[in-house]
Amino acid sequence: MLGQHRSTQRKTPRGRADDDALTADIIALAGRFGRYGYRRITALLREAGWAVNVKRVERIWRREGLKVPQKQPKKGRLWLGDGSCIRLRPERPNHVWSYDFVESRTHDGRKFRMLNVVDEFTRECLAIRINRKLNSTAVVDVLTDLFILRGVPSYVRSDNGPEFIAKAVRDWIDAVGAKTAFIEPSSPWENGYCESFNSKLRDELLDGEIFHSLAEAHVVIEAWRVHYKTARPHSSLGYRPPAPEAVQWPSNEGGSPPPNAPRVAPKPVMH
The missing domain is CATH 3.30.420.10 (Ribonuclease H-like superfamily/Ribonuclease H)
Structure with missing residues (x-):
């Protein structure tokens, strides 16, 4: 009716009320732990009391231009990548x-x-x-x-x-x-x-x-x-x-898992 394309009619985006505080904490943790990526920073934020998911942290991480510096590749070392090495695998603590x-x-x-x-x-x-x-x-x-x-x-x-x-x-x-x-x-x-x-x-x-x-x-x-x-x-x-x-x-009452069972960490014990 006004002759304007609908793509020009947008609401002004509003950030969350705690965006500034969250961003400040992310930057502080990134500065303290310079070799941690956004997934590990997310885990630290949750430990500090933030109810935040990894996608939101990733968005802020990329918006602020944060990244983990690349390590220099080492030369002269040959690693076997064909899976031919069969070795003893741990099945329980103290194994x-x-x-x-x-x-x-x-x-x-x-x-x-x-x-x-x-x-x-x-x-x-x-x-x-x-x-x-x-x-x-x-x-x-x-x-x-x-x-x-x-x-x-x-x-x-x-x-x-x-x-x-x-x-x-x-x-x-x-x-x-x-x-x-x-x-x-x-x-x-x-x-x-x-x-x-x-x-x-x-x-x-x-x-x-x-x-x-x-x-x-x-x-x-x-x-x-x-x-x-x-x-x-x-x-x-x-x-x-x-x-x-x-x-x-868990105790050995149920027996040890098979050697090829996936590693899944048990739930933390609350004291």
């Missing part, structure tokens, strides 16, 4: 632990080593031992403390480094009732859970920190480990942290 070494440097250029121990089923980092030098004696020392605290696992997986294949380590593991599960030489994909943890440790912490002393490295890395196991959302666990207080495995 398979894996451990490995990671190296970094303090500000003066001196190296230090980290021994990381991971429960493959719960994804929990059980310990990170830090020192300038770590040998087979340190491996036994760390495992002794964990076996007393957490119980003895069925298997302990590692690569074929001299610290892990030392006769003293193998004999001690056998003596306490566990079994060793060594990967094939030059096959890091067979130790995928620990390799994944190592990459997250380096990506989210080591690559962005300068340690002025070994004592500072102890404090900062242990604080990150506690955050990793109690607060950091894990996609494989339904975006919940892997700490025992958050993820509980």
Whole structure:
């Protein structure tokens, strides 16, 4: 009737009343956790009390131009992608632990080593031992403390480094009732859970920190480990942290699931 095309008649879009507050919290979390994407940020927002879905967070994320910087690809490493590797799969907590070494440097250029121990089923980092030098004696020392605290696992997986294949380590593991599960030489994909943890440790912490002393490295890395196991959302666990207080495995009354059963994190236990 007015001679105007209907596409010119639009209501002025109105944002939600809490858009500004939500946007501010998203930007703050993105600034604090620079290697987290919008899905993990959504999980943190929900933990903070926001009733928000991932699509809304994604819209704000893209509108604000937020993104996770791309990691530089590593050259000279060949990964097997044909699924031909058949390996022991974890079926319950304390079934398979894996451990490995990671190296970094303090500000003066001196190296230090980290021994990381991971429960493959719960994804929990059980310990990170830090020192300038770590040998087979340190491996036994760390495992002794964990076996007393957490119980003895069925298997302990590692690569074929001299610290892990030392006769003293193998004999001690056998003596306490566990079994060793060594990967094939030059096959890091067979130790995928620990390799994944190592990459997250380096990506989210080591690559962005300068340690002025070994004592500072102890404090900062242990604080990150506690955050990793109690607060950091894990996609494989339904975006919940892997700490025992958050993820509980039901009793064995119903039996263990089959080895190829999908990993579904149980509901969190309320205290």
